[in-house]
Amino acid sequence: MLDVAVIEEAAAAEASLDPMRSRILASLAKPGSAAMLAARLGLPRQKVNYHLKELERHGLVExxxxxxxxxxxxxxxxxxxxxxxxxPTALAAVSxxxxxxxxxxxxxxxxALGARLxxxxxxxxxxASRAGRRVATFGIDAEVRFATAADRMAFAEDLTQAVAALVSRYHDEAAPEGRNYRMVIGMHQIPAAPTAGGTAAGPQQQTGETQETDTDAGQEPRG
Structure with a gap:
């Protein structure tokens, strides 16, 4: 079983988004038959069997x-x-x-950058899965807390300059055996977990700030 599988076909995406089939997929982290799934999920066996066949047809179960x-x-x-x-390939026309x-x-x-990623x-x-090979990738995940919006902007500028310097140092357009890699760096505020009332805390509640909020474009508000 793979850790993560990518659904690229629209029909398979539709099948996976069905609430009942989603429950069946989650339950099949542990192998089971239609009868076993029916008992686990409290559903009629015939209904489970039908959905299993649809999931198998789209390569989501085996x-x-x-x-x-x-x-x-x-x-x-x-x-x-x-x-x-x-x-996003599953929604190619509107990706x-x-x-x-x-x-x-x-x-x-x-x-949009994340979707392309x-x-x-x-x-x-x-x-790579079809060819039995691995994909060469690299990722960094970090959290940083800024005291002010000015600090955040200064960090972004420093990061941009550092990345530009590294790209300039290592990029070799003329390398005959070279391979092109895409590097994506993004930064966003971490959404707060829902409160007891079922709503997420707003930006001011998350950070303790009383004045600073971002516009849709991520720019500082004026006035």
Whole structure:
């Protein structure tokens, strides 16, 4: 079973988003038959069997074992992955394009970059899985708390200069055996967990700030 599988086909995405099929997928982290799933989820066996066949048709679950019980053959399934990510490829006609409106201070542009990251890395993973190979990637995940918006902007400027210097040092356009890699760096506020009332804390509640909020474009408000 894969840690993460990328769903690239619209029909498979639709199948995975069905609430009942989503529950079945989650339950199949541990292999089970239609009868076992019906007992786990409190659903009719016939209904579970129907959804299992649809999930199998789209490659989201796979047959792992067949057990003979008298005159009946019990088919045991498992999910093909522990978790799934839907690639923007599944919505190709309306997937975001970072080249459309590049803006370093736009949250929507950052989202478009993230969507392209899922699409490209997902495509690499799918191809590498079929070829039995690994994908060369690298990632950094860090948290930083800024005292002021000015500090945040200064950090962004320093980071931009550092990245530009590194790219200039290592980029070799003429390397005959070279391979192109895409580097994406983003920064966003971490959403607060829902409160007891079921609502998330707002920006001021999250950070303790009383005046500073970001506009949609990530720019400082005036006045």
């Amino acid at each position: 047959l792992t074992e067949e057990r003979r019980k008298g005159n009946v053959t019990e088919r045991v399934y498992s999910a093909t992955a522990s978790s799934y990510v839907i690639s 975001p394009d970072p080249a459309r409106a590049p803006d370093q201070l736009s949250a929507r542009w950052l989202l 899922v699409q490209e890395v997902g495509s690499l993973l799918t191809g």
